[in-house]
Amino acid sequence: MIRDHAMAIRDVHLRYFQAGADVAITDTYQATIAGFQKAGISEEEGNHLIKAAVWAADEARQIFWEQLAATERDARLYPIIAGSVGPYGAYLADGSEYTGAYSLNRRDYQSFHFSRMNALKEADVDLFAFETMPNMDEVEALIDLLEKDFPEASAWVSFSLGDPEHLCDGTLLEKAAAWAGAHEAIAAVGVNCLPAQWASQAITSVRRGTDKPVIVYPNSGETYDPQTKSWHHPVAHVDYGQSSRQWFQLGASLLGGCCRTSPDEIRKIAEWACN
Numbered sequence: 001m002i003r004d005h006a007m008a009i010r011d012v013h014l015r016y017f018q019a020g021a022d023v024a025i026t027d028t029y030q031a032t033i034a035g036f037q038k039a040g041i042s043e044e045e046g047n048h049l050i051k052a053a054v055w056a057a058d059e060a061r062q063i064f065w066e067q068l069a070a071t072e073r074d075a076r077l078y079p080i081i082a083g084s085v086g087p088y089g090a091y092l093a094d095g096s097e098y099t100g101a102y103s104l105n106r107r108d109y110q111s112f113h114f115s116r117m118n119a120l121k122e123a124d125v126d127l128f129a130f131e132t133m134p135n136m137d138e139v140e141a142l143i144d145l146l147e148k149d150f151p152e153a154s155a156w157v158s159f160s161l162g163d164p165e166h167l168c169d170g171t172l173l174e175k176a177a178a179w180a181g182a183h184e185a186i187a188a189v190g191v192n193c194l195p196a197q198w199a200s201q202a203i204t205s206v207r208r209g210t211d212k213p214v215i216v217y218p219n220s221g222e223t224y225d226p227q228t229k230s231w232h233h234p235v236a237h238v239d240y241g242q243s244s245r246q247w248f249q250l251g252a253s254l255l256g257g258c259c260r261t262s263p264d265e266i267r268k269i270a271e272w273a274c275n
Helices: 006-019 033-038 043-067 070-074 088-092 106-122 136-149 173-181 196-209 240-250 263-273
Strands: 023-025 080-085 127-133 155-159 161-163 186-192 214-217 223-225 230-232 252-255
Touching: 006 023, 006 043, 006 263, 023 043, 033 043, 033 106, 043 080, 043 106, 080 106, 088 106, 106 136, 127 136, 127 186, 136 155, 136 173, 155 173, 155 214, 161 196, 173 186, 173 196, 186 196, 186 252, 196 214, 196 240, 240 252, 240 263
Parallel strands: 023 080, 080 127, 127 155, 155 186, 186 214, 214 252
Antiparallel strands: 223 230
16 A cells, blocks of 8 residues: 555545644554565565655645645644554454454564664654554553663554453553553553444543543444454444544543544544634
8 A cells, every 4th residue: 555555645644634633643553564574575665665654644744734824824733743553463464453362572572563663763753653552561562662762752552442441451441551651751641443432431541540641533433354354333423523522521632533434533523622
């Protein structure tokens, strides 16, 4: 996708900015050097593709900013680019980012993630997004890697949940939030790719664990089938305008949408959040 459709990725980012988004998450969630090499792509080209994903987001940001009138710029945050760092389970491509059913030692987790993080940093992302994290051992390894090898950088951590109060691997969300939030390099803590119906309870759990800013960006409520690589069984439609107000009132200050959501959901959030 990055190699063949960089302009399309740029245009998607642009539509999100135009809808009111203040943050673009790079198209690197599943992009890893190990994954590229498995597909016959060299390490050098893999690094270039990861950087190209950042450049696509940055180009969209520049186009968007130039489209704004001076008065509009004064009223907007200059958009941020977050480098997506998905879990090891996303590389496995078997749905285990929604189960946490995998295990590496700390050194192997760090070796796996370092090359992507290094490429993202070299391409000048504003921060890392450790997102859809189902496995606490992996989160601990990532934060250790961040602090040791990228000491000037920051990240948010958003967990993948098995239920509204637990990570997929069974770790209590409140405990995970407390541990992550205690690290200076972590700018925000929260949850993503969860059913929107879980968001309120999850926000409450995160806030019990940390006073860091809380981030929440649920999916559409559909279920992912790793065998067919498709989404099924949509739940009742969620009004992101109304629901996001509730999430904000509960203490979440960074709001958005994950899988199967669109710029329309961001627009509904921006309609009240930017007024």
